[in-house]
Amino acid sequence: MLVHSRGARWALWAVFLVLFLPLFALPLLVVLGASFATHWSSVLPSGLTLANYRSATRGEALQALVTSLLTATGASLLALAAGTWAALAGAALEKRGKRVLDALFVLPVAVPSVVVGLSVLVAFSKPPLLLNGTRWIVILAHTVLVTAFAHQSVSAAITRLDPAYEQAAASLGARPSHVLWRVRLPLLLPSLTAAAGLCFALSMGELSATMMLYPPDWTPLPVLIYAATDRGALFTGSAVAVVLMAATLLVLFAVSRVRTRASYR
Amino acid sequence: MSIRFDSVTVAYDGDLVLDSLDLTVEPGEVMALLGPSGSGKTTALRAVAGFVRPASGRVFLGGRDVTDLPPYRRGIGMVVQQYALFPHMRVDENVAFGLKARGTARSEVRRRVGEALEMTGMAGWARRHPRELSGGQQQRVAIARALAIRPDVLLLDEPLSALDAQLRSGMLTELARLHRELPEVSMLYVTHDQIEALTLADRIAVMDRARLQACGTPQELYRAPANEFTASFVGGANLLPVTVGSGGVEFAGALVKVDTAEAVAGARATLCVRPHLVGLGAGPNQLTGVVREIQWRGATHRLYVKVGEHDVMADVSELRNPPRRGEEVTLHLAPDDAVLLPAGVSHG
Amino acid sequence: MVWALPPVALLTLFFLYPLALVVQQSFRPDGGGPSIQPYTEVFASQAFRQALWTTVWLALASTAGCLALGFLLALVIAFVPFPGAKAVARFVDVFLSFPSFLITLALLFVYGGVGMANGAWTGLTGAAQGPFQFLNTPWGVLLAEITYFTPFVMRPLLAAFSQLDTAQLEAAGSLGARAPRIVRTVILPEALPALAAGGSLVLVLCLNEFGIVLFTGAKGVTTLPMLVYGKAILESDYPGACVVAVVNVLISVGLYGLYRVVSRRAGA
Structure with a gap:
């Protein structure tokens, strides 16, 4: 389209590959390769083994996987509920109110996650809400962090929603609650699942706030990976990282399956 | 049921889009609102449906002031240009929607859905989804959906303009037949197409630049237009x-x-x-x-x-x-x- | 209006109120009365000034790198498509769903002291040490941040490019404009809003990035988020941590506000 000469096109593709492969494909491949190795001090890893996975799928690693899955599921569902509620309420407000609400709910994106962790730590380390040292403080922080993303994507979906549907429903005599449950939410379902997937992935990989908050009995996967690499166990860490990526992708894939089925059947 | 506009004025951000409209649609009458885009005709229809709030003036349905009623309590049927069929529901579910929303008994819902689909010739498509239907079929379902709640007033907003010319003339005949079968239903029919208005309407209200320019039977408007705009817009x-x-x-x-x-x-x-x-x-x-x-x-x-x-x-x-x-x-x-x-x- | 209250109440309780407590604590050394002493102390410390400078220049440099690289890559995917370009675009989406520290982890294997690059070098030349020793320096963080955040620029760009009417390009081409000229006069203006939006988002994310820096494990590279973590968790100096947190929030929220204004102007 843009470049017509064959030579120039090949040259551009070559540049693309030279930039793209080492920068983006290589890191993932390297982590994958390392997870099956015990040494890596030349071009290819050596000492191929499955031992890393054996330790990455039992004991504290398995515990951490369960912790991460529970945290991410809990946080993304809570965030989806809060974010969707806020987005729906915002859509009903007039312009200025909506803008204020949007700004409030988008704020957690701009505030560093470490600071969100610190603030939650400062606020909930004392009664009446003593959450520090429990799993709830981790789930709470994750929820705060991902709600902004849920709100943003649901909000965008609501603005894209053709008002003709709800108007048709209203003209047929459906009261607003009926319109919400039977028309708007079903039509938003694809976006809701997409938002849930996004929140889940973000929560699975959350490290900054978690590092400030996690109690010893609620160690999510990223913390475990950090602990492993910090003590030099890079290859075990890689295997745990692959488990983390695989779990995230599996859930995202399942969510996108739900989404395809939900989108206008 | 009659529809009456009593000096209805609508403004968006200070722009007058409907300027003091006075118009009455008699029970069982088909009134076409004819005008170019931006003439205020759709705004007038939406004021009846309840999606537009007049800045001043009142809207009456059957003598009852409905200006402050929310749309879902007005009991009107509405069909729009893009059909707005619920994509996540089957045809029969779409048609049943209004009845279910009112809590109609299940057996009655089934009967009325069948009746409405029969009337629009879509009975064979009840279990399909809207996206499996052609434009003309979708429009029939939209009409069936609006008729299933047995409205006294049917609002049609450019219902045929998304169809190609041949389908359009077929649907025009269908609409005329529906009107004969439901003689008590008043219809407000918004269109920019004079052929549709001349064919279907008992009376035509010609709109231009937010104002009613003329109102009369098609013959009156054609033979003795009241002003230049009406003369050139109706018939040329x-x-x-x-x-x-x-x-x-x-x-x-x-x-x-x-x-x-x-x-x-x-x-x-x-x-x-x-x-x-x-x-x-x-x-x-x-x-x-x-x-x-x-x-x-x-x-x-x-x-x-x-x-x-x-x-x-x-x-x-x-x-x-x-x-x-x-x-x-x-x-x-x-x-x-x-x-x-x-x-x-x-x-x- | 009433319906907006419950989510706002939750947000206030779990986000705004804690944030306010952080601000409050930053003015209260050791539970005493209000004082700006924590600020004077923190501002006077060499570590803070160093971290502030490192954070800002790393974020700016990463953003510049992401913009240049992202624009080039998105340009090729969108306008000089090759078999599999769609798959690459999907891959970019997947990339976004992984945590940032994976990149640092991978770089440890590639450029680490005994990683593949250095290993290959020592194997070839017989030297005792490889030439790649930048991983523990800010340059390592820079490389990781550019790698991780470039997709954040590519995504809005690809969306903007898909909106661009190819007829415009063909018209420009038929009028005799060559590719660089088309890029400059047709594509770049169309892409500016997306570049501005993506760029400011990446800038904010870089300012706040923690995982990449933590995994690098370099003593020499301390950014503001690292300083917050260090002061709070390792030194238990909460007022100090709160001061750094307030500074960090002011910078990033200010920039994010700018980003929102820019992206709204651009209609993105």
Whole structure:
């Protein structure tokens, strides 16, 4: 389209590959390769083994996987509920109110996650809400962090929603609650699942706030990976990282399956 | 049930989109709101549906003031250009939606859905999803959905403009049949297409620039339009600037005999003549001019003849030996076929 | 209006109120009365000034790198498509769903002291040490941040490019414009809003990035988020941590506000 000469096109593709492969494909491949190795001090890893996975799928690693899955599921569902509620309420407000609400709910994106962790730590380390040292403080922080993303994507979906549907429903005599449950939410379902997937992935990989908050009995996967690499166990860490990526992708894939089925059947 | 607009005014951000509309649709009547885009016709319809709040004025349905009622409590059926069928529901679920929303008993829902689909000829498609249907079929389902709740008022907002020409004329016939089968339902039909309005409506309200320009039966509007806009928008017309004389008007130096009973001698006025009522050759009220353009339109020839300073359009049955461009021809028009209008934009 | 209250109440309780407490604590050394002493102390410390400078220049440099690289890559995917370009675009989406520290982890294997690059070098030349020793320096963080955040620029760009009417390009081409000229006069203006939006988002995310820096494990590279973590968790100096947090929030929220204004102007 843009470049017509064959030579120039090949040259551009070559540049693309030279930039793209080492920068983006290589890191993932390297982590994958390392997870099956015990040494890596030349071009290819050596000492191929499955031992890393054996330790990455039992004991504290398995515990951490369960912790991460529970945290991410809990946080993304809570965030989806809060974010969707806020987005729906915002859509009903007039312009200025909506803008204020949007700004409030988008704020957690701009505030560093470490600071969100610190603030939650400062606020909930004392009664009446003593959450520090429990799993709830981790789930709470994750929820705060991902709600902004849920709100943003649901909000965008609501603005894209053709008002003709709800108007048709209203003209047929459906009261607003009926319109919400039977028309708007079903039509938003694809976006809701997409938002849930996004929140889940973000929560699975959350490290900054978690590092400030996690109690010893609620160690999510990223913390475990950090602990492993910090003590030099890079290859075990890689295997745990692959488990983390695989779990995230599996859930995202399942969510996108739900989404395809939900989108206008 | 009647629909009445009582000086309904709607403004968006200070822009008047509907300026003090007074209009009544009688029970069982089909009223077309005809006008170009931006004329306020859709706004008027949406004010009846309850999606637009008038800045002032009231809307009445069957004598009841509904201006402050939310849409879902007005009990009207509405069909819009893009159908707005719920994509996540089957055809029968779409049609059942309004009944279920009112808590109608299940057996009754089934019966009424069947009835509505039968009436629109979509009974065989009940278990399909909207995206599996063609545009025309979707429009039938949208109509069935609106009819299932047995509304006394049916609002149709450009219902045919998303269809191609052939389907459109078929659907037009269908709508006319539906109206015969449901004679008690009042219909407000918004369109920019004069053919739809002329075919379907009992009366037509012509809208332009947020205002009602004229209202009357199709025949009245066509034969005796009230103003230049109505004349040109309904059917198309020659609008010739003339000066009123005695027993006729003066146009391009010639005296044209028409009824001048309501005009003041010496005043400027506009003579409105439908092109197909202008004849070629000698006859009453002869005008001579030069053919500027000639178009063959199948059954007719359209001539643009320069008479004095002005173009006069004439539609004549297909000519065996049509005049050439630049040739001088004689036109004529019967005194009864011309209507004198108040002077307007054609005097520029 | 009433319906907006419950989510706002939750947000206030779990986000705004804690944030306010952080601000409050930053003015209260050791539970005493209000004082700006924590600020004077923190501002005077060499570590803070160093971290502030490192954070800002790393974020700016990463953003510049992401913009240049993202624009080039998106340009090729969108306008010089090759078999599999769609798959690459999908891959970019997947990339976004992984945590940032994976990149640092991978770089440890590639450029680490005994990683593949250095290993290959020592194997080839017999030298005792490889030449790639930048991983523990800010340059390592820069490389990781550019790698991780470039997709954040590519995504809005690809969306903007898909909106661009190819007829425009063809018209420009048929009028005799060559590719660089088309890029400059047709594509770049169309892409500016997306570049501005993506760029400011990446800038904010870089300012706040923690995982990449933590995994690098370099003593020499301390950013503001690292300083917050260090002061709070490792030194238990809460007022100090709160001061750094307030500074960090002010910078990033200010920039994010700018980003929102820019992206709204651009209609993105």
